[in-house]
Amino acid sequence: MKPTRMTIVRIALIAIGLAGLFAGAVILVQKERPDQILGVIVWIGAAIIVHDGILxxxxxxxxxxxxxxxxxxxxxxxxxxxxxxxVGAIMSMLVLPEIYKKSIGTKNPTILPLDYGLNLALFWAAVAVLTAAACALYLRRSRRRAHTLPATAS
Known part of the structure; x- marks a missing residue:
C-alpha cells in the first residue's frame, strides 16, 4: 500500500518535531545548571497540569x-x-509565571517591572473586544450576502 502525500507530510513534521525536542534537550543539558534544569522540568510539569487539569x-x-x-x-x-x-489561554500560560514570580518578589526589582496581572486582564479585555468585533463583522457580511443572493425558485 502506497503512503499518501498527507502521511508523508505528517511523518516529516513528526520527525522535525522530535529532532527539535532532542536538540533542545541536548542544549539544555549542556548549557544550564542542574537546578535550572529542575526548574524547567517543574515549569513544564505545572504547564501540563494547568493545561490538562484546568484549561x-x-x-x-x-x-x-x-x-x-x-x-x-x-x-x-x-x-x-x-x-x-x-489565544487568551495561551497568553495566560505565558504570563502566569511572571505574575507568580513578581508576587514572591525578586532580588532585583528591575527584572519584573510591569504589572503583569493588570496587563493580562487588559489583554483578555482586548481579546474579548476583538473577538466580538470579528463576530459582528462576520454576521454583518453574512447578512449582506443573504440579502444580495438571488432567491431560488420553489
Missing part, C-alpha cells in the same frame, strides 16, 4: 455549551470565539 476541561465546557447553542449561532462565530479563548 482543557474549561474549554471543553465552553465548547459543549457553544455547540448546544449552535442552532442559533453560526459555526463560524463559534470558531471565532473559540479562537479568541485559545
Amino acid at each position: 482543557s476541561p474549561l474549554l471543553l465546557l465552553v465548547d459543549v455549551w457553544m455547540r448546544r447553542a449552535g442552532r442559533r449561532i453560526p459555526y463560524a462565530v463559534l470558531a471565532i470565539i473559540q479562537g479568541g479563548v485559545v
